[in-house]
Amino acid sequence: MQTDLENYSKEQIFNLAYNYEYKGILIYSNFKNISIFDEILVIKQNGVQLLKTTSEQKNYKLENQIHQVLNPDFIDEKLIVAINYELELIKFYESACKLIKDDEQDLFFRLWATSSNEYIPALKSALNSLKFDTQKEQINGVWLENSQIQNFLDQATKIANGDASKEDINALVNHPNFSFFGGVVAGGLVGMLINEITKEKNDE
Structure with a gap:
């Protein structure tokens, strides 16, 4: 105008x-x-x-x-x-x-x-x-993802140290993001263990 x-x-x-x-x-x-x-x-x-x-x-x-x-x-x-x-x-x-x-x-x-x-x-x-x-949601999303990865890693470490129960192992194997988180933390003893668990899971 x-x-x-x-x-x-x-x-x-x-x-x-x-x-x-x-x-x-x-x-x-x-x-x-x-x-x-x-x-x-x-x-x-x-x-x-x-x-x-x-x-x-x-x-x-x-x-x-x-x-x-x-x-x-x-x-x-x-x-x-x-x-x-x-x-x-x-x-x-x-x-x-x-x-x-x-x-x-x-x-x-x-x-x-x-x-x-x-x-x-x-x-x-x-x-x-x-x-x-929007930025806060993105930051929270990253924090949540990192928190979930850390929790997954803690569970896998318990298994590697022989401190995990059968229920812990089943919970880890049946985690909905097992394949994704397994790829994130691949490497080292925990990564090798996850690979073994994945192999056993696929063989069943």
Whole structure:
């Protein structure tokens, strides 16, 4: 949408503001099943209503433009769509506030500030938190895998030292990841023992 507003009338600029905010309604309506977007949507709707009320007072005619908005499946992509939209909106208000004065300028400043100081920090925080949670899951996955390997290795060592019961041996042989973990720890006495257990298991 347009951000070079030098040749626009006040009514045209006001229409652009309305359409920018209305585009936000469409975006956040698509995402409203997620709390952060639903919370922003409620405030956006109030902002659009303020624009409508002011336009009536100024006798401005508001016209809805056709907006194409993205509706991705994944939350990180939804957050990026929302952030990009808000950044575009801020750029518009930055230009508009230089040309609009009085109560209209005051309304634009309020909408601009809300986007800049509230929406964008919240959206960026949610995106960063999502990235952290993803990294945490990956780290936890590695830790769990290493923990399972260590437990498997401890069991195999007990067998190698002759400290294992028949139940310990059966538990090791019937471990769902026996082949995988056996490959991981292959080598040395334990590895040789695992190879022997594998051979005996295959011969049965």
